[in-house]
Amino acid sequence: MRNSPPSKSSSNVSIRGGASELPTKRKSTTIVGTVLGIVSALAVALGIFSVFIWRRRQTDRYADSSDSFLRMFSYKELKIATRNFKSQLGRGGFGSVFKGSLPDGTIVAVKRMECSRQDEKQFRAEIRSLGNIHHMNLVRLRGFCAQGSRRLLVHDYMPNGSLNSFLFTSQSKSKRRVLDWKTRLEIALGTARGLHYLHEECRDCIIHGDVKPENILLDSNLSPKLADFGLSRLVGRDFSRVLTTTRGTRGAVTQIQQGKTINVVEKDVVEAADMEEVRRACVIVLLCIQEDDEVRPSMRQVVQMLEGKMEPQPPQIPSYAFMDKHVDQSDIDSYGSYSHSVLSGLLV
Structure with missing residues (x-):
């Protein structure tokens, strides 16, 4: 076209160009948004995974996961489950037992220990031992709470009480x-x-x-x-x-x-x-x-x-x-x- 002689008539000319020759602002914005989305998703996934690993390690400190799995409850969870320890089922030499309901509707018995002379390491060892005991004529231990000085055990609830x-x-x-x-x-x-x-x-x-x-x-x-x-x-x-x-x-x-x-x-x-x-x-x-x-x-x-x-x-x-x-x-x-x-x- 540069070499063509000038013409007095006007006409439209269509030119096909490469994508690299077009404006890049919209393309750059799309790429940046995609990258940020991927990074955010990875960060969220990594955070969830980290929390899961932390909770699993905390639980594994008390129970051998190869043999048993005991749920580690927070004191707040058990306080809510028992409605602030309102319904007492009984009291014995080891502490008081309260009726509770977990979020999934499972009825449990929560034993609040009166005292524990053992340090956390010893308590973990005993919990690990108890968590590995399973028999149809023994009350099942579902989980525990070891928060600060508080020691609580969560068992299956027995509707007919004691003998x-x-x-x-x-x-x-x-x-x-x-x-x-x-x-x-x-x-x-x-x-x-x-x-x-x-x-x-x-x-x-x-x-x-x-x-x-x-x-x-x-x-x-x-x-x-x-x-x-x-x-x-x-x-x-x-x-x-x-x-x-x-x-x-x-x-x-x-x-x-x-x-x-x-x-x-x-x-x-x-x-x-x-x-x-x-x-x-x-x-x-x-x-x-x-x-x-x-x-x-x-x-x-x-x-x-x-x-x-x-x-x-x-x-x-x-x-x-x-x-x-x-x-x-x-x-x-x-x-x-x-x-x-x-x-x-x-x-x-």
Whole structure:
């Protein structure tokens, strides 16, 4: 066109040019916006990932993720879940228990520990041990809170409360719910299985140290769940020497020795009971409260006897540990003393 001769006529000329020759302002703005968007998205993703890793590491400090996973709650979360610890379910030597509801609607029992003599490292070790314990007759530990000096444990909620509320309620028999013999025997058997697991089958063998009807909880099907296992170590409490006393009347023992087992069980329960099962249970009671540890059965043997796989042999020389004497609780618990609290309670 530059070399063409000038022309007096006017005409339109179309020219095709490259993109690089066009104005670049809009293109630059688009590129910058895209880059900033990508960087922002990466920053958000990195932040979320960092928070997840931090929470996972915090939880892993307390629980071995290869075996279990315990949720770490904040104190504020549990305060909200329990409505500022409003609904108290019970109170024991280790602290108070409150009913709570998690955001997903799950009902839980929150135990607020009264004290813990252990430092954070020791507490983590005990939590790791408890988090690895799983058995159908033990109350499940869902999570915990270790914030400052606060120590709380979160367990599954048991709708039927404790065995104690069925056996030793202040209500009259006409108003309270009476457990039939089959149910009582199943509760005793389930409790024995739970203790056997703690003594011999879990990775870190545990002596309960505080077995009593208050610590035997019942689910919606009246299946027993042993609670508060391992807590004596958790709070650094010494249970090596305790005063153990007889509940009920000592004449339970005399009736059993004389073969009058029908007098041991409540009248409205014995009428529908299998008397051979009652006799067997009574003999197991006598064996479990022997002072001589060579006579007392292990929890494995107690389970076998309650299942009918092993015949219990009455002790020839009665010697009862639970007659207002000081005894070594850890030694007694190892050999099945739970029966004094459980089986004796179920019978009388």
